[in-house]
Amino acid sequence: MSQDIKQLNPRGLWSNFADLNAVPRASKREERVIQFIVDFGQRLGLDTSVDAVGNVLIKKPATPGMENRQTVVLQSHLDMVHQKNAATNFDFATEGIKMYVEADWVKAEGTTLGADNGIGVASIMAVLEATDIEHPALEALFTIDEETGMTGAKGLEAGWLSGDILLNLDTEDDDELTIGCAGGIDLTARGTYTPHAVVDLNEGARAYRLSIKGLSGGHSGMDIHKGLGNAYK
Ligand SMILES: [Zn+2]
Numbered sequence: 277m278s279q280d281i282k283q284l285n286p287r288g289l290w291s292n293f294a295d296l297n298a299v300p301r302a303s304k305r306e307e308r309v310i311q312f313i314v315d316f317g318q319r320l321g322l323d324t325s326v327d328a329v330g331n332v333l334i335k336k337p338a339t340p341g342m343e344n345r346q347t348v349v350l351q352s353h354l355d356m357v358h359q360k361n362a363a364t365n366f367d368f369a370t371e372g373i374k375m376y377v378e379a380d381w382v383k384a385e386g387t388t389l390g391a392d393n394g395i396g397v398a399s400i401m402a403v404l405e406a407t408d409i410e411h412p413a414l415e416a417l418f419t420i421d422e423e424t425g426m427t428g429a430k431g432l433e434a435g436w437l438s439g440d441i442l443l444n445l446d447t448e449d450d451d452e453l454t455i456g457c458a459g460g461i462d463l464t465a466r467g468t469y470t471p472h473a474v475v476d477l478n479e480g481a482r483a484y485r486l487s488i489k490g491l492s493g494g495h496s497g498m499d500i501h502k503g504l505g506n507a508y509k
Pocket residue numbers: 353392393422446
């Protein structure tokens with residue numbers, strides 16, 4: 277199954293994506309994927325380091341003739357959103373994502389696929405291990421916990437990177453370049469509410485349980501405007 281994915285072209289990308297997706301990597305539980313990417317860098321004989329919060333940096337020297345170009349930082353995030361369908365039996369703590377190919381799409385069996393940002397990570401891995409791609413000095417930056425607080429990006433220490441150009445490979449569109457970011461804000465809201473009093477039913481009254489299910493899921497950022505059904509509403 278994931279073996280099929282490894283055969284897709286470009287091979288370097290899909291093969292690394294399959295290897296990565298075999299490693300559980302929920303946000304805030306990234307120990308295994310950090311080790312995975314550290315092992316990857318060290319296996320290639322590249323300068324590999326981990327900072328205090330768990331971000332990983334792998335440096336690859338410029339290919340011959342590109343030494344005086346500017347260093348480029350390639351960034352992606354290691355964590356993914358672990359979600360599954362209610363009917364799917366799956367243990368994210370121990371199992372790798374089960375992928376399959378359907379027509380032109382790579383899909384996951386009943387779980388999130390981890391393409392966000394696994395494809396970014398796999399792309400960088402492919403460049404790091406390639407021997408046939410010309411490039412300037414590279415700094416591959418793999419941050420943690422993008423999905424639930426960006427504590428990796430926030431914990432990044434000044435001076436750890438030397439490149440002036442940073443390409444963030446975490447985006448939805450492959451034919452656009454984003455040159456800025458308005459940032460984001462997390463907030464914690466607290467409130468109180470009074471639960472409805474318990475009501476005794478009159479003799480002969482009937483109780484019903486209503487379920488609203490089978491609605492389409494979506495991404496809070498990408499699909500919020502589509503007017504999908506909302507069970508809470
Ligand atoms: Zn992402």
